[in-house]
Amino acid sequence: MPNTxxxxxxxxxxxxxxxxxxxxxxxxxxxxxxxxxxxxxxxTITIRKQASLTASRFSPATGIVLQDxxxxxxxxxxxxxxxxxxxxxxxQWDFELSEFAYEVMEPMGRALSRESEKTIAAKLAAATASPxxxxxxxxxxxxxxxxxxxxxxxxxxxFMVVGAGVAATxxxxxxxxxxxxxxxxxxxxxxxxxxxxxxxxYESVVIDEADSYVCHKDCLTIVSIVPVIxxxxxxxxxxSYDGLGIRVxxxxxxxxxxxxxxxxxxxxxxxxxxxPAFRRLTM
Numbered sequence: 001m002p003n004t005x006x007x008x009x010x011x012x013x014x015x016x017x018x019x020x021x022x023x024x025x026x027x028x029x030x031x032x033x034x035x036x037x038x039x040x041x042x043x044t045i046t047i048r049k050q051a052s053l054t055a056s057r058f059s060p061a062t063g064i065v066l067q068d069x070x071x072x073x074x075x076x077x078x079x080x081x082x083x084x085x086x087x088x089x090x091x092q093w094d095f096e097l098s099e100f101a102y103e104v105m106e107p108m109g110r111a112l113s114r115e116s117e118k119t120i121a122a123k124l125a126a127a128t129a130s131p132x133x134x135x136x137x138x139x140x141x142x143x144x145x146x147x148x149x150x151x152x153x154x155x156x157x158x159f160m161v162v163g164a165g166v167a168a169t170x171x172x173x174x175x176x177x178x179x180x181x182x183x184x185x186x187x188x189x190x191x192x193x194x195x196x197x198x199x200x201x202y203e204s205v206v207i208d209e210a211d212s213y214v215c216h217k218d219c220l221t222i223v224s225i226v227p228v229i230x231x232x233x234x235x236x237x238x239x240s241y242d243g244l245g246i247r248v249x250x251x252x253x254x255x256x257x258x259x260x261x262x263x264x265x266x267x268x269x270x271x272x273x274x275x276p277a278f279r280r281l282t283m
Contacts, residue, residue, distance in 0.1 A: 006100060008237035011108070012248040014101055015263055016239055018109025023244065024191045024204055025120040028159060030221040030272055031243045033076065043225075044077040076270045081227055084111045085262040087253065108263045112246065116224070116267045117206040123220055123269045124161070124213050129282040132212065137169050137283070138196070144214040144279035145197055151276040157217035160201040165209035165283060167193055170201065210283040219277035225266040 056065050086104060088097065097103055132140035141160070148158070162170065170176045176194050191202045199214070207213075226245035229236045235250035244265075251260045 008235055008248040008250050009239070011105055011261060011263065012237045012239040012246050014105040015109040015112070015248070016241060016244060016246045018106045019113045019116075019246070020242065020244055022110060022113040023116070024202060025117045025161065025206070026222055026224065026244065028161065028202065028215070028217065029120065029269070030218045031224070033221055033223060044075055046075050074270065074272070076221065076223060076268060078223065078225060078266045078268060081264040081266045082112055082115045083262060083264040084108045085260060087256070087258040087260050089256075089258045093259070104261065109246075112263065112265060112267075114206070116244075117204065119267055120220065120222065120269045121204070121206045123271065124215075124278065124280065125208065125211065127275050127278070127280040129211065129280045132166070132281040132283045134169055134283045137166065138173065140281045141196060141212070141214060144281055145199075147279055148214060148216065148277065153216045153273070153277050155198070158199045158215065159217075160196060160199050160212060160214055161204050161207055162193075162201060162212040163207040163209035164203065164205065166212040166281075167201075167203040169283070170194065170196070176201075208282070212281045213278055214281070215278040216273065218273045219271070219275075220269050221272040223266070223268045223270070227264055227266060 053067055053069070058064065084107075086108075088104075130140060130144065145158075149155075171193065176196065191204065192200055193203050194201045222243075224240075224244050226238045226240050227247045229238055229247065230249070233249050233251070236248065238247040239245060246263050246265050249260075249262045251262070252258070253260055
């Protein structure tokens with residue numbers, strides 16, 4: 001395929017499309033704070049957490065009970081971006097890259113997807129795990145659900161993420177109901193393996209096969225930011241859709257006589273409500 005037909009905009013849109021089709025974990029968690037970042041390394045925002053108040057029965061003798069509204073907060077800082085860069089010489093352009101989307105753009109999207117999933121999985125795996133009996137997996141899930149209830153975590157927007165080993169155990173359980181697989185990307189639909197106690201259950205290849213998580217959407221917040229196009233770059237493009245984005249830059253290495261195609265994105269995961277809003281189980 002002649003390189004004159006390949007532009008940064010085409011590469012960015014195609015690679016982003018492949019990423020979105022493969023994404024599972026980024027679609028599950030809170031992403032409402034992305035718009036507050038400007039797209040630079042070191043950019044930091046402070047997220048205010050909801051205050052905790054109590055209600056008391058009114059007494060005409062003593063009057064109302066006044067409380068201070070004390071908010072806690074957390075900060076999220078953008079680190080270095082994830083980068084996927086390739087170099088292509090003229091011989092490859094002329095003779096070898098007959099299927100550019102398959103040979104370059106899909107692997108770029110797949111690589112960024114894999115790292116975004118690993119970033120989220122690492123945050124979840126940092127929590128202390130409770131044991132799950134492989135012969136009685138539902139008991140551990142019921143207890144984890146109870147702990148979320150005790151922490152007053154809302155019943156809506158709860159879900160489970162499980163590794164391959166846990167998925168195999170659950171699918172063999174007579175109490176495990178197959179979910180209706182509708183909506184979302186192909187990967188997202190295919191990752192939905194059923195429902196338990198009102199929660200959709202998703203299987204993830206980046207989750208340890210013995211681990212599972214009972215989560216609320218707000219236990220983590222996800223930030224996917226497209227870097228700005230540098231002023232010195234002549235050929236570059238940035239695109240985003242549905243909360244994910246990619247920047248693609250074209251340049252040329254004069255010494256090696258090779259084109260360089262570089263795709264990158266800022267992607268961070270941070271605890272929002274933290275462990276009160278999810279529980280880690282391991283077999």
